[in-house]
Amino acid sequence: MKAFFTVLCTAATFGSSFAQSATEEFYEDVYGTLKTIANTAGNPTSTTGDGRQNVPTTTGSQLPVPGMPRTQTTTAPNSGTNTEQEYQRLITEADNYYVRREYAQAIVRYDDALARKNEQYPKDQILRASAEMEQLRKEQQQNGQDVELRSQAEAAANRFNDEYTIHFTGLLISDHFSERTCSQIRKDDEYSNVVLPGKYDQPAALLADARSSTLDGIVVPPGTRLVIYEQPGFQGNVQLDVTGPAIIQNGRWEYDRRYRHTNDQTYTPELQAVYPPSVRTWSTTDMHFWVIGSMEIIIQ
Numbered sequence: 001m002k003a004f005f006t007v008l009c010t011a012a013t014f015g016s017s018f019a020q021s022a023t024e025e026f027y028e029d030v031y032g033t034l035k036t037i038a039n040t041a042g043n044p045t046s047t048t049g050d051g052r053q054n055v056p057t058t059t060g061s062q063l064p065v066p067g068m069p070r071t072q073t074t075t076a077p078n079s080g081t082n083t084e085q086e087y088q089r090l091i092t093e094a095d096n097y098y099v100r101r102e103y104a105q106a107i108v109r110y111d112d113a114l115a116r117k118n119e120q121y122p123k124d125q126i127l128r129a130s131a132e133m134e135q136l137r138k139e140q141q142q143n144g145q146d147v148e149l150r151s152q153a154e155a156a157a158n159r160f161n162d163e164y165t166i167h168f169t170g171l172l173i174s175d176h177f178s179e180r181t182c183s184q185i186r187k188d189d190e191y192s193n194v195v196l197p198g199k200y201d202q203p204a205a206l207l208a209d210a211r212s213s214t215l216d217g218i219v220v221p222p223g224t225r226l227v228i229y230e231q232p233g234f235q236g237n238v239q240l241d242v243t244g245p246a247i248i249q250n251g252r253w254e255y256d257r258r259y260r261h262t263n264d265q266t267y268t269p270e271l272q273a274v275y276p277p278s279v280r281t282w283s284t285t286d287m288h289f290w291v292i293g294s295m296e297i298i299i300q
Contacts, residue, residue, distance in 0.1 A: 087117040098125065103133035142201055149198055149206065164224045164299050165194040170213030172259050173247050173280075175267035182262065185219050185247075185271055197224065197297040202232050204291045214288045216253065220244035222274065225298040232294050239290050240283070243300055245274050251282040 094109030106129045110122040167173075167183075170191040174182035183192050193210045195203070204211060218240075220226050225243040230236030240248065253259040263280040266272060 083116050087113050087119075090116070091122065094122070094125065098129055098132075101132070101136065103129040103136065107133075146200075146202060146205065149200060162194075162196070163221055164197050164297075166221070166224060166226055166297055167217075167219035168193050168195065168207050168210040168215060169217045170210045171216055172249055172253065172262045173217040173219055174262055174265070175271045180213075181258070183217060185267075185275065186221070195297060197299050199234070199294075199296050201234070201294050203293075203295050207291050211291045214250075215291055216250040216287060218246075218248040218287075219275075220246040220248070223300050225296075225300050227296045227298070228290050229293045229295065232292075234294050234296070236293065239285055239293065245279050247275055247280040248287070249280070249282050250287040251284060252286050252288075254282040 090109050090113035094106045094113060097103070097106035097109060107126050110126045110129070113119075114122045114126075167186050169183040169189075171178075171181060171183045173185060175185060176182065177184040177187065177189055183189050186194075188194075191209055191213050193207050195206050200206060207215065218226070220242055222245045223243075226240060226246075227238060228240040230239055242248065247263070249259070249263055263282065264277055267275060
């Protein structure tokens with residue numbers, strides 16, 4: 001018991017020097033440590049090999065230190081919950097990119113989500129985003145081609161004497177100009193556009209002047225073929241397939257007394273020789289809708 005009282009006195013002195021900062025938790029730990037030492041010291045059977053009493057030594061690391069937290073058992077986080085939250089976050093980000101047509105970023109996020117949870121939805125979305133990205137690439141490529149073709153057509157705007165350009169107008173065709181009624185064959189006016197040979201997936205922009213007053217007349221010169229399709233991409237019914245020389249007037253005016261003479265009248269000798277009545281026809285469908293399709297102009 002002498003050892004017990006010696007340690008107790010030492011602890012009392014130590015506790016006095018830290019009385020202002022120690023907590024109740026600190027004293028409980030000191031008391032528990034001293035009690036363990038006392039129990040060991042009072043056990044006569046605990047001896048060393050030479051018969052001396054074996055009193056366990058308490059190191060500084062075993063004593064609690066004020067201000068340091070007790071060792072606690074930490075519960076592992078719920079990894080399943082965290083994985084689900086991360087998966088949902090990635091799916092939300094991917095969906096937002098998809099809606100904004102930023103398909104490459106969407107695919108990356110869907111792939112990250114798939115790495116965390118093997119679900120069908122991100123797999124399907126990766127396929128959709130890939131298809132949409134390819135379609136967008138084609139659209140951009142086609143837009144670039146259309147810009148180039150438009151540039152070529154604009155450069156040829158004043159080249160009505162080019163033997164292969166086709167004359168489109170929002171009026172009917174005649175050998176003379178008549179305000180809001182007829183355009184003169186292969187002569188420029190505010191209702192007309194000319195287009196060079198080529199393939200035009202969406203020709204509406206090239207026919208801006210003719211389209212603004214509705215497409216009603218086309219002049220196809222000799223040696224040139226014009227094919228007009230019902231839909232973009234050279235799809236759908238063929239609205240017109242003709243090789244020049246030819247003049248096509250909108251069939252909706254065939255029986256209108258204001259315009260019905262245009263296909264039968266006698267042109268000036270020069271134009272009559274190239275475009276006699278035998279090469280002038282009325283369309284079988286309304287030409288106003290032809291501009292929403294596609295067309296090819298081919299040199300024969």
